[in-house]
Amino acid sequence: SQQGEEDPQALSIQEGENATMNCSYKTSINNLQWYRQNSGRGLVHLILIRSNEREKHSGRLRVTLDTSKKSSSLLITASRAADTASYFCATGSASKIIFGSGTRLSIRP
Amino acid sequence: NAGVTQTPKFQVLKTGQSMTLQCAQDMNHEYMSWYRQDPGMGLRLIHYSVGAGITDQGEVPNGYNVSRSTTEDFPLRLLSAAPSQTSVYFCASSIRFDGEKLFFGSGTQLSVL
Numbered sequence: 001s002q003q004g005e006e007d008p009q010a011l012s013i014q015e016g017e018n019a020t021m022n023c024s025y026k027t028s029i030n031n032l033q034w035y036r037q038n039s040g041r042g043l044v045h046l047i048l049i050r051s052n053e054r055e056k057h058s059g060r061l062r063v064t065l066d067t068s069k070k071s072s073s074l075l076i077t078a079s080r081a082a083d084t085a086s087y088f089c090a091t092g093s094a095s096k097i098i099f100g101s102g103t104r105l106s107i108r109p
Numbered sequence: 110n111a112g113v114t115q116t117p118k119f120q121v122l123k124t125g126q127s128m129t130l131q132c133a134q135d136m137n138h139e140y141m142s143w144y145r146q147d148p149g150m151g152l153r154l155i156h157y158s159v160g161a162g163i164t165d166q167g168e169v170p171n172g173y174n175v176s177r178s179t180t181e182d183f184p185l186r187l188l189s190a191a192p193s194q195t196s197v198y199f200c201a202s203s204i205r206f207d208g209e210k211l212f213f214g215s216g217t218q219l220s221v222l
Contacts, residue, residue, distance in 0.1 A: 044211035
C-alpha cells in the first residue's frame with residue numbers, strides 16, 4: 001500500500017485563487033517532498049521539508065508538516081493556468097521514497 | 110548535462126517476451142530507482158540502488174530484475190512480460206540515498222499484449 005494519501009483527489013479553482021492540497025502518511029519519516037507532474041511528463045521536484053521543520057516557503061509555494069498528525073499541506077498562492085498538473089507528496093525514510101496517489105489540480109481561466 | 114536518460118520512450122511487447130529498460134544518469138548520483146505509474150495513480154517503487162553493486166526491492170518487485178554494475182547505469186529487466194506490467198516506467202536518481210530529492214527521466218510507456 002502507498003505511504004502517502006493526498007486529499008482531495010481532484011481540485012478545480014479559478015485562476016488567481018489559492019490551492020491547498022493535503023497529504024497524510026503512515027510511518028515515521030526523514031523528510032516529505034512535493035512533486036508536480038504535467039500530463040504525459042516525468043515528475044519535477046518542488047520542495048522538500050525535513051522532519052524537524054514545520055513550515056517552508058519557495059516562491060508561491062508554502063508547505064507545512066505536522067509530524068504528530070503525520071500530515072502535510074501544500075499551498076499554491078495566486079494560481080496560474082500553468083499550475084494545472086498533478087501534485088504528489090512523497091515520504092523519504094532510509095533508502096526509500098514512497099509516493100502518494102496524487103491530487104489533480106485544474107486552473108480555470 | 111543530460112540528467113536522467115531513459116530508453117526506449119515507447120515499447121510494445123507480447124506476453125512472455127523479455128526486455129530491458131535502460132536508465133543512465135550523468136550527475137554522479139549514488140541513488141537510483143525505478144517506479145511504475147498506472148493510469149490515475151501515483152508511483153510505486155519497483156527496485157532501488159544506493160550505489161554500484163547494491164540493489165534492493167521496493168513495493169512491487171515481482172517480475173522485475175535490476176543490476177547496478179556502474180554508478181551511471183541502472184537497467185530494469187522484465188523477465189517474462191505480462192499484461193499486468195503495462196504501465197509507464199520512470200527512472201529516478203538522487204545525489205545520495207537518504208531520501209534527498211529525486212531527478213526523473215521522461216519515462217517509458219510499455220504495453221504488453
